[in-house]
Amino acid sequence: MKKQVKYFFILAVLLNTAFNAFTQEIDTIKINITNTVYDTVQVHNNVYQFDTLYIDPFIERYEISPSYTNFWVNWRTYSGDQGQLKKQSNYTIGLELSASKSKFSLSTGFFFSKILNDFQFYDKYEMVDSSVNFDISTTSYFQIDTTGADFYVTEDSVLIDSTFIIVNDTTFIYLIDTTEITISDTVFNTVYDTTQIDTSFIKTGKIQYFEIPLIFRFRVYQGNKIELLAGVGAIFGILQFSEFYYWRQQEGDVVLVSEEVKRKIIPSIWISVKLSYYPVKNAGVFIEPHYNPRIISLFTSDAKIITIDDRFGVRFGINYTF
Numbered sequence: 001m002k003k004q005v006k007y008f009f010i011l012a013v014l015l016n017t018a019f020n021a022f023t024q025e026i027d028t029i030k031i032n033i034t035n036t037v038y039d040t041v042q043v044h045n046n047v048y049q050f051d052t053l054y055i056d057p058f059i060e061r062y063e064i065s066p067s068y069t070n071f072w073v074n075w076r077t078y079s080g081d082q083g084q085l086k087k088q089s090n091y092t093i094g095l096e097l098s099a100s101k102s103k104f105s106l107s108t109g110f111f112f113s114k115i116l117n118d119f120q121f122y123d124k125y126e127m128v129d130s131s132v133n134f135d136i137s138t139t140s141y142f143q144i145d146t147t148g149a150d151f152y153v154t155e156d157s158v159l160i161d162s163t164f165i166i167v168n169d170t171t172f173i174y175l176i177d178t179t180e181i182t183i184s185d186t187v188f189n190t191v192y193d194t195t196q197i198d199t200s201f202i203k204t205g206k207i208q209y210f211e212i213p214l215i216f217r218f219r220v221y222q223g224n225k226i227e228l229l230a231g232v233g234a235i236f237g238i239l240q241f242s243e244f245y246y247w248r249q250q251e252g253d254v255v256l257v258s259e260e261v262k263r264k265i266i267p268s269i270w271i272s273v274k275l276s277y278y279p280v281k282n283a284g285v286f287i288e289p290h291y292n293p294r295i296i297s298l299f300t301s302d303a304k305i306i307t308i309d310d311r312f313g314v315r316f317g318i319n320y321t322f
Helices: 002-023
Strands: 061-079 084-101 104-160 163-222 226-243 245-248 253-256 265-277 283-293 306-321
Touching: 061 104, 061 283, 084 163, 084 306, 104 226, 104 245, 163 265, 226 283, 265 306
Parallel strands: none
Antiparallel strands: 061 084, 061 306, 084 104, 104 163, 163 226, 226 265, 245 253, 265 283, 283 306
């Protein structure tokens, strides 16, 4: 609006000047009019005010835990003869990383487990020993041999009607030679003596795994420096090395399980109770008894043996929180 008034005022001055120029004489006085126009500038002072709002992080605490585990194995054998377990030496070393929110935590990591078990196998075999006995039976008989004949004459007198008759009787005698013959008969008898021998021998089974744990824990109790958690989860074992034997009844010998029937990935269940003690704010120690049964057999259905290991152990380690 101000600019329109300005332009209108300037136009009126110009028209007036032109009119005077054409209506006046040569001695017309020239008038210069200067109009100063002021424009208003508004300056605003902006003030910004910031307020800090603190939001709790979703993960409240991270924890890293190197550990060592000593465990025992109870073998479940459904078929085949695995032998009798005489001695075992098993351990696990690992590194676990957990994230906590409120009373809950989820952990994973990397474990290396080694199983060394001595199995005693029993064998029975028979040793046959033979001996020869003999019996001698003796029989005899007489063999009669005729060597010749001889005779002798006997006289006899008979009186018949005043007649004296002499009667001669000739008797033949046969000479016989008797020979006794003795026969000995030997009878041989073979006597067999069977001795049963019981023997045993020991084979060592070796199994090594790389394992990845996935454990969910719930905080049951938390004191000033003590924390108690109950855990459940799964362990995924990746076979690294295996040397395992079983007794083959039909052949009567010990057989090494072949590579073709070994499972490469074997899952298991994890159940545990973890007790932690924190002498300082961010570092502590823990002990964790656990039960870790396998879900499936170590070997496929093509194997002649089906066996499952259930592990009972105690895990020790160090906690560092950040």
